[in-house]
Amino acid sequence: MGDWQNFDNRAVIGRALRLRREIDDFEARWPTPAAKEETLPAFTWAQLERQLVDLAATPAQAKMARHLVSGTRKLAPFKPSEMVLREILCMTWVLLDENFKGEPEEGSAEMI
Numbered sequence: 405m406g407d408w409q410n411f412d413n414r415a416v417i418g419r420a421l422r423l424r425r426e427i428d429d430f431e432a433r434w435p436t437p438a439a440k441e442e443t444l445p446a447f448t449w450a451q452l453e454r455q456l457v458d459l460a461a462t463p464a465q466a467k468m469a470r471h472l473v474s475g476t477r478k479l480a481p482f483k484p485s486e487m488v489l490r491e492i493l494c495m496t497w498v499l500l501d502e503n504f505k506g507e508p509e510e511g512s513a514e515m516i
Contacts, residue, residue, distance in 0.1 A: 423482065430487045449477045452492065461502040469499055 453473040460466035472495040480488045498504055 423479070427483055427487065430490075431484060434486055436484065436486075449473055456496060456499050459496070460499045461504070465499045465501075465504065469495075472499070 456469040457466045476491050
């Protein structure tokens with residue numbers, strides 16, 4: 405196995421360990437309740453994305469919604485549902501923030 409493969413494997417393992425620590429920290433702070441509680445209505449990732457695009461404060465933020473939802477969706481199966489909910493709330497906050505400035509458009513002299 406080449407050095408680059410060892411490095412790649414270490415990077416993947418490092419990311420997995422960081423994710424595991426994030427999940428452990430989250431569960432320590434907010435343990436799963438023992439009793440069954442009323443759940444939220446079910447919705448799809450496509451529905452979430454559609455609503456975030458519609459709620460976004462600017463066209464640039466609407467374009468970001470797709471990427472934010474995709475990233476959250478990919479890691480969701482590995483996280484507690486409440487942690488995923490928290491990430492959805494955070495991305496909603498970013499997308500609704502009228503003062504949020506992403507990267508300047510190409511050719512723009514605007515500085516962040």
